[in-house]
Amino acid sequence: MTEATDLSIHELKGKFTEKSLSPTEYWLALEKHIEAWEPTISALYAYDPEDARRQAAASTERWAKGAPLGPLDGIPVTLKELIATKGQPVPLGTAAVELIPAAEDAPIAARLREDGAVIFAKTTCPDYGMLSSGLSSFHQLSRNPWDPSRNPGGSSAGASAAAAAGYGPLHIGTDIGGSIRLPAGWTGIFGFKPSHGRIPIDPYYLGRCAGPMTRTVEDAAFSMATLSRPDWRDCTSLPPNEIDWMDLGIDIRGMKIGLMLEAGCGLPVEDEVRDAVVAAAKRFEAAGAIIIDVAPVLTRQMLDGLDAFWRARFWGDIVGLSEERRNSILPYIHSWAKGGADISGVDAVRGFNQTIEMRRSCGRLFAEVDVVLSPTNPIVSYSAEWASPTNDPALPFEHIGFTVPWNMSEQPAASINCGFSRSGMPIGLQIIGPRFGDLLVLKLSNAYETWTGGVTNWPKRPG
Template sequence: MSEQYPHALHELSAPALIHAFRQGELSPVEVTQSVLGHIERWEHHLHALYLLRPELALEQARASEKRWKQGTPLGPLDGVPLTIKDNIATQGDPLPLGTAAVELTPMLADAPPAARIREAGGVMVAKTTMPDYGMLSSGLSSFHKLARNPWNLACTPGGSSSGAGAAAAAGYGPLHIGTDIGGSLRLPAGWCGIFTLKPSLGRIPIDPPYTGRAAGPMTRTVEDAAWFMQVLARPDPRDSMSLPEQDIAWREFDRGVDKLKGLRIGLLLEAGCGLAVEPEIRAAVEQAARLMERAGAVVLPMQPFMTQAMLDGMDHFWRMRSHVDMKALSPASKARVLPYIRQWADSAEGMSGEAVFKAASQFHATRVAAVTACNPFDYVISPTSPVPAFAAELASPTNDPLRPLEHIGFTVPFNMSEQPAASINCGYTRSGLPIGLQIAGRRFDDLGVLQVSRAFELIRDAQRPWPQPPSEALHHVD
């Protein structure tokens, strides 16, 4: 490794790579080769990837190398290795949605995030794994191999952006993209110790759009996420909920620690529903609050605004949605769906129209409650999850399909309120598992959330080294 780049190439940030390509100090080909080599050492432990095709990745890298030599790069991702979640369509590739029940039909077009990445010259190294239909916060899937957490292979990376969280923590290049409808970006980010931003609804166009659904960057640093947003936040008419084009200064994500001075920050330590916050997680979030106070923020306690009725209503509505989807499957196809998901969806069969309406009304109730509770504050901090990463083989922390969402009380309200919310590492359990801090802002203040996250990144307690692949001499879990 040269003196200019003492770290392994797969660990370099996207801005550092672009600078090196521009200066002719590195080639996209050698960087992609480094990422592929690192993946080879890790992947049989993690099962984070789908459609890993080294030759196709190297073909993209060679095309990028040629553009850089000619001085005609396509954009701020040209030559940067990255991954895309299974459920974000890429032209010519099947879209299994994490389940063995889906026919593997090649997609006719790139979904908006994939299109923006391709237009900007990103090197798509692979797609990343997810659970059946994205309806679990774990890496358990009837189609993909069981995804695992780099910090502890016995634990889940979370979900539904399972592979993306594991890939980012393991160092499969700097940039990864996932999706989130109730916490599917932030939960794996928190459990894998990485950074993510679930943006304001419509900030990153997605197809198909759905109430509360967002795509977002998953990275090791705030800087890489901000860099990625330059590309991902461009408009696309296919998303009927996409926001108007706006010139946001994403590169001004770093306002230093001074960003915190004078901010009114709400501290939410109880979700008001679901599982109780474990003491180690509460302590880590309280320590984060103290650090922000020392930096000049005014941190004030918040009362819980979610209720169990809100969480149960959203759960029951989603059960009915999945029940309807599965009724459209042939018996043979439905039998291939993960049993936990089948049992969860089938439990809605006897719901009346009135019950479905009442369940659906909890989405709006959640939105109103979240916005009202957050109004007095500039930002709100909380645990990302009440519990740390759980056993990889479990579908959820409770492992009970009739209590499946007890861990999303902190994350799901910000999907429904359309507010931006990030997760950033703020500590570790005694066993060494990462603990996520959620930072939520007002609707459309995506850049502000990045700036507050960057300020915390500068003042947080020392971070542990990123996990490395287990020795090949050791027995590994398949």
């Protein structure tokens, strides 16, 4: 029997409409569910159940009058801690930051409030969002609900763990090199990184975007009408759209789909991951798509250039901190960033130029294919206590070879579960579309989820 905490947004809205379940009743059930899970996975920051009860009660009154504020009225939502909410500090996952309450809601928080969503917590992330891990100098260690000894990935660590554990149907993460898709792959959820500018963000910087992290494609698609409304604070924000985000049907016969099984550099793809992705590609082929083996878009020079640029940029951000504050940064991150102190301006620019080369390489590939399939992550899992899959600050980006190019090219990409390892851990399939082909990625993801039936054996709450 389906528990209330497993209901989708569509199912919840139906029950709110017919008054068989109220936002308050749903929240109270979810609150107990979270209480059972949270000591094990530590996914949340600034969790405020009392305020959530107040928001849910206000939503219940609106639904009773038949006057919801918007499509997400009464739907509980978490936001990654990096997304500002008025009156709450933004620690950026690190003990080095002074805790000053945010002056206003970031665009995503503002849009969600406008539509009546119940924002009940932030979710954890590592220091400055610069790790694919649940490890942080500020937050408790976040763990993977499928196996708490394993890492949920990151930097949207808490969001992925919360989604997999069923903390409501919608969680918002951010992504600069794979921070939505990588943890989505490792926790079996659906993570969507849209075209840059589709969901306004603040602050903006190269490669950064935000997107929904959910258990189903439909829940992610449903959220897009709210999240994609423009905001002047993001200079890359796209114009208002008239996209029907719930139009998820598609005929893929004759579609040219590239299959990329090597990242070009970094960690080699484990056999279980490769086999699961190849099997997924065969599903598309059986539906009439033309599968074309394609070469990697990333090179060692590109990834090393990005590493140099990000080190220099990040060292510039923290060099002005007091020595005491700098020393409170997670040692792995501090060691990595300190390498930026010796990078010249010329070398930093050369590193930045490699992001342009990534963009050119991605553009070249999409002149030949309509869509690309690849692994999300090269490996099945790694220890919860590790800062990254290598746990080596000298090799920080060896796991992002399949994900980071699409941030630099600003193309939409999603991770969807395509199977499980022999150890029972989820494996992610990445689906990449052309720039502004956001709905296409959602359609293809929905088709795959329909063929497979999606994940049905979600982790059970402790106790």
